[in-house]
Structures are given as structure tokens and as C-alpha cells.
Amino acid sequence: MSQNTDRVVSERVADYTARFASFLQGTVATVEEELAGQEVGTGGRPGLDEAGRMHPMVWEARREVRRQAGDAGLYAPHNSVHVGGGGFSRVEMHHVEEFVYRRAGLGLGLAALAWTEGPNPAIEHCSPQAREQYLSPLINGEITAAFANTERDAGTDVLGMSTSAKRDGSDWIINGEKAWITNAHFADVVQVVAVTEPGTGSRSLSMFLVDANMPGFRRGADLPTMMTDGLTGELEFSDVRVPAENMVGETGDGFALAMSWINWRRLCRGGMCAGWGRWLLDRALGYARERRAGGRPIADLQAVQRLLADMDADVYQARATSLVAQAELDALGPFDIPLHPEAPRLISLVKVINDEAFGRVTDNAVQIRGARGLLLGSPEEKLFRVARNLRIPAGTAEVQRNAIARSLLRERAA
Numbered sequence: 001m002s003q004n005t006d007r008v009v010s011e012r013v014a015d016y017t018a019r020f021a022s023f024l025q026g027t028v029a030t031v032e033e034e035l036a037g038q039e040v041g042t043g044g045r046p047g048l049d050e051a052g053r054m055h056p057m058v059w060e061a062r063r064e065v066r067r068q069a070g071d072a073g074l075y076a077p078h079n080s081v082h083v084g085g086g087g088f089s090r091v092e093m094h095h096v097e098e099f100v101y102r103r104a105g106l107g108l109g110l111a112a113l114a115w116t117e118g119p120n121p122a123i124e125h126c127s128p129q130a131r132e133q134y135l136s137p138l139i140n141g142e143i144t145a146a147f148a149n150t151e152r153d154a155g156t157d158v159l160g161m162s163t164s165a166k167r168d169g170s171d172w173i174i175n176g177e178k179a180w181i182t183n184a185h186f187a188d189v190v191q192v193v194a195v196t197e198p199g200t201g202s203r204s205l206s207m208f209l210v211d212a213n214m215p216g217f218r219r220g221a222d223l224p225t226m227m228t229d230g231l232t233g234e235l236e237f238s239d240v241r242v243p244a245e246n247m248v249g250e251t252g253d254g255f256a257l258a259m260s261w262i263n264w265r266r267l268c269r270g271g272m273c274a275g276w277g278r279w280l281l282d283r284a285l286g287y288a289r290e291r292r293a294g295g296r297p298i299a300d301l302q303a304v305q306r307l308l309a310d311m312d313a314d315v316y317q318a319r320a321t322s323l324v325a326q327a328e329l330d331a332l333g334p335f336d337i338p339l340h341p342e343a344p345r346l347i348s349l350v351k352v353i354n355d356e357a358f359g360r361v362t363d364n365a366v367q368i369r370g371a372r373g374l375l376l377g378s379p380e381e382k383l384f385r386v387a388r389n390l391r392i393p394a395g396t397a398e399v400q401r402n403a404i405a406r407s408l409l410r411e412r413a414a
């Protein structure tokens, strides 16, 4: 174990963060400088093209950072060692994510660590052929993925989806439409969840890998959200024929695999909210010391000190919850299929506490800056919108509470 800034972390986290810091100063700074010259926006505030999608030059800059992060072995610390990832524990990933979000802020450095578009725990269950064709290039940062679960008429109600996959010889034929899919416009491969055995409840779904070059696959409309990142859209599947080796896991594993993907994103909220929260707090402290009112810095005012203290309390609460819950989850094995019965409550606690605490942090961060906090495109304004968004994707705040209550009541009954 070694000391990293203000916390004790494992040697490999210390090694990772040291390498990440120099990657930010070298590669990322160079790509950011080149992007700034193009005047098409930044990583955190991308310009959009005529169709409302992320400007291709911003996307290209992210791709460059991602590829180089893959080469440097920084991109997939969360994936298992046997598929080429770093094999980091959940607690280690909290420290990595917190470091990355605090250091990169809203910069292109965020593209250096796999996010929604990257290799995830669910895809590790793919066939040997798919591993070679998709998983290894994903881990190396050469290609990107999208997770296509939600439909216009089925969000929370995952089992109510209508996209279907029917067997034809050894192939599967997929038909349907997906909506609200992150990276819909750019993904090279899509992890699509479809009904294969109607009426069998949580065994009714399966997961497939659809190559973006397959006939019948089409990218649909952009769905512009308050994230203003030009990344969310629709996908259409018309008689898309996929070979048997493109199924992830076994027939009927789709619901469990989808939850494995979703739970991965839920758990990432810990490091993300703590890291961005600390970044906003650092910025707020700097601003409060500089901005003057009545002849003295606003940091001298008790009212402003209270806002700062509340920000710290929220970040601390979110971070502490994540570290404790992720340590418990490390002991349980959160990505096992089937999931350990104690895991859903812990995962939902991480998501709901972090999302809501981060919402208050961004609100106070805006407040401390007065009008400047409301300025369109300021980091505070952008993260205020991001924080509002967080309470919906990867399971709404209400659904997290359902999972927590279900678990408590089951324990009580037992």
C-alpha cells in the first residue's frame, strides 16, 4: 500500500494514477491543443454537426486519446486479466475513477478510461471468436461499443421489450428498434438485448453482438438530451442475421447480462461523483477566495462557508458510501451470474446516494459563483445538467429504492 494524495491505495492504483497523470500532461494535452485549434468544441463541451451528433472532429480526438490509452495499458483496468484487462478490484476502481474524474475534469482525458462505449463485464461472456473480433479491440481502445437495451416503450420495464431474435439454422435473425442508446452514432459493435423465449420471465432475453457493418443494421435519429453531447440516439434492426458465435453467454442469459452491464455503470458513479465533486469543490474554494463582496473575499462570509461545507459533506458521504459498499461487493463478487442476493442493495445504495449527493454538490457549486455559475458552457452549469441526468439512466432513483427496499424486506422475512 502507498499514500496517494490524501488516501491509502494499493501499489497498482498508485502506479496507474502516476502513469495516468503523465498521460494527461503529455498525450492528452497535445490532442486537446490540436482540437482547440479546430474550434469545434472541447471534450466536455463538444460542438454538434448538422444532425445534432457530436462533431466528428471531437469524436476523432476522443478516439485518438482512447487508442493511445489502450497502448499505454490505461484503458481497461476494470476488465479481467484473462481477457487482457487490469483485473482491478471494485475498491481499486473507485480510487482510479475518482482520480481520473478529479484530474481530467471535463477534458478529453475522460476518454482515456473506458466508459459506456468501452469493454464491460458483460461482454467478457462472449465466444472465443467474438473475443478476437470485438473484445480484444475494445480492450485495446481500437473500436467502441454501444449497449442497446432500452426501447421507446420499455425502459425500466426491461422484460417488456419487443425487439426479438429468432433462430434460423445456427444463425439468429434480429428485428426491432432501440432508443436512448449512448454512442449509437459511432459504435462499431452493439450489444443488443432481445427476446428469444417469450413468456419465460427473466430467462426470456438473450444478448447478441451486432456488427455495425451487418446488413439490416441502421443508426436512427439523434435524441438530443440536456447532456448536449450529441451521443444519444436510436438504432434499428431489420432482419439482421447474426451467427451463433455472436451470442453473449447462453440463450436466456440476456437479462442477467444486461443487469451486469447496468450494475457496472451504477458502481462507476462512486468514483465519478466523488472525483467530479472534489473537482468542483476545489474550483469553488479558489473562486470564494478570489471573489470579493463588501471589500472582502466571499470566503469570509459564513453563508458561503456553509455552501462549501455542505459540498464537502456531500462528497464525503458519497465517497464513503462507495468505498464501503464496493469493499463489501468485492467480497461478494458483484458481476457473478447469478448475482449474489446481497449485491443489488449495495449497488443501488452506491448509485442513489452518489447521484443525489452529486446533484446537491453541483447546485451549491453554481450558487457560489452567482451569475457566472449560470453561464452557458461553464463547468458548473454543465455538471449541474449532467448531475440531473444521472438520476435517470442505468436505473432511475425510484428503481434503486425499489431494490433497496426489496432486499431489506426479504432479509426481514428471513
Ligand SMILES: Cc1cc2nc3c(=O)[nH]c(=O)nc-3n(C[C@H](O)[C@H](O)[C@H](O)COP(=O)(O)OP(=O)(O)OC[C@H]3O[C@@H](n4cnc5c(N)ncnc54)[C@H](O)[C@@H]3O)c2cc1C
Binding pocket: 116, 146, 147, 148, 149, 150, 152, 153, 154, 155, 156, 157, 179, 180, 181, 182, 183, 225, 227, 232, 389, 392, 393, 394, 395, 396, 397, 398, 399, 402
Ligand atoms: C442520456 C441517456 C443515456 C442513456 N443510455 C442508454 C444506453 O446506452 N443503453 C440503454 O439501453 N439505455 C440507455 N438510456 C435509457 C435509460 O436507461 C432509461 O431512460 C431509464 O432506464 C428509464 O427508462 P424510461 O426512460 O423508459 O423511463 P420509465 O421506465 O418510463 O420511467 C418513467 C418514470 O416512472 C418511474 N417508474 C417506472 N417503473 C417503475 C417502477 N417499477 N417502480 C418505481 N418507479 C417506476 C421511473 O422511476 C420514472 O420516474 C439512456 C438514457 C439517457 C437519458
